[in-house]
Amino acid sequence: MSDPVPQRAEIVVDLAAVRHNVRILKDLVSVDGPVQLMTVVKADGYGHGMVEVAAAARDAGADWLGVATIDEALALRAAGDEGPLLCWLSAPGDDFAAAVRAGVEVTAYSVAELDEIAAAGPARVQLKVDTGLSRGGAARADWESLFAAAAAHEEAGRVRVTGVFSHLAASDEPDHPANDQQEQSFRDALALAERAGLAPDVTHLANSAATLLRPSSHFDLVRCGIASYGLDPAPGTSPRIGLRPAMTVRARLVLSKEVAAGDGVSYGHTWVAPQDTTVGLVPAGYAEGIPRAAGNTASAWVADSLRPVRGRVCMDQLVVDLQGELLPPGTEVVLFGPGDRGEPTAQDWAEAVGTISYEIVTRVGGRLVRRHVDSEGTTR
Structure with missing residues (x-):
């Protein structure tokens, strides 16, 4: 780098690299039709600075931003971000009302969590289903009850279900059998959601690795975290598309x-x-x-x-x-x-x-x- 050497030690983040990566990823998924791009900026933008990276991503055309916690989402709103914004990790007692007031889309994993969100509504809610990662999201046995409860809350005007999504366990290993299994499981979940009367705006499954390696998983939206920062989500497997570390x-x-x-x-x-x-x-x-x-x-x-x-x-x-x-x-x-x-x-x-x-x-x-x-x- 041509600028002066730091007095002791520093992290330097090139926001032009972030914009470059977001544009590449957006162009990549645009060949599938109207697929939207979410830039994930949780964990302080993967150490790169959440607020600054978020602004760069928006400049480059990111349709959505994604974070883990309500606190992260509210910090983005306080910094001036006004676009579509999803958070997906909460604990009982979190301030859903503040998220609702700020226009943040929140996520429900269970009927109990959905009820808590609805009490702070009217809220824009996305439903996460567990398709095989065995981490966050509703277990398969609970999908129908979650979708039925969401439909009832929606009919009563307490929530608007804007999305249904899941997360892949092995997308960086394209031949892993879990990928086919999870994608089919997700399609099963979407069919059940439709049967319950839900019509979400977006459905999404793909993370960075699946964005690069598994076009069938793109659905309406892809969530790109590590690739937005120019790092390879599947080293040795991903195609070279010109990402630049920031x-x-x-x-x-x-x-x-x-x-x-x-x-x-x-x-x-x-x-x-x-x-x-x-x-x-x-x-x-x-x-x-x-x-x-x-x-x-x-x-x-x-x-x-x-x-x-x-x-x-x-x-x-x-x-x-x-x-x-x-x-x-x-x-x-x-x-x-x-x-x-x-x-x-x-x-x-x-x-x-x-x-x-x-x-x-x-x-x-x-x-x-x-x-x-x-x-x-x-x-x-």
Whole structure:
């Protein structure tokens, strides 16, 4: 990146990349006809900044925004968002009335939850059915009672059922038998909903991976989370459609020093120098969300080269092998970014520590400063 190296460490999010990704995804599903696109911005925009990412997604044509909680939805409304907005995770006693007043669409998993929403109505409600993930959503045995209760509330004017949806368990594995089973199960649910007299505006099943890999699951709307941030929801399987990672995590060296052969590095001496070398100190650690498991597995980009992380990642800092160079304090360190210069990506870090890119980008934070830039022209 051409802007100045941070004083210590920061997250840089390119909103132009978010817009680019949303446009690509919207174009991809438009070939199916009038399929709408939801950009999922829960968990503070997967660590990218919920409010800023939401605005960028709307600019790029996202029809909907999706969040987990009512609090997240209300924060978007407070920031000025006025478009279609769905939240899908609530607990008994949540403030459904505030969501209703703000024009937020809420989700019911059960008759009891639907009754609670209806008491705060008139509300715009979507119904979630469990088609095989065995997580949130009405169990199959409860579909008919949920749909009947929704129809009764709708007839009484307490709710308007605007959607029916579900979530896939294995969409990143296109040959997994659960995909066919869940899609058929969802179609069964829609038939039951229609039989109960419901006529939702949208039905939706596809997440990012299914958006890329399973056109039959697109229905009226697709929900794209991780792909909106430029990360691959099914590494090694997804087609290359030009998504661009939006997040860069970078810092600068605090110091570099010589280490002799046989010297141990960091707690527990889990890495011992096999020969004379040099190391650099990076002021970011697991308090900033850098995985402790990255010790001796991940690499950073320093002075146009990959530099392995040596020894355990500490709470506030980590050590990289400078491989004989004594680089000056202030030298830029890129932990991960788009990969344009050869730097590691969030996917590289995920593979290094045995997780997924979702976890890498959502967990970074702590004392890191997050800054939004726009490679098309502006910074804020």
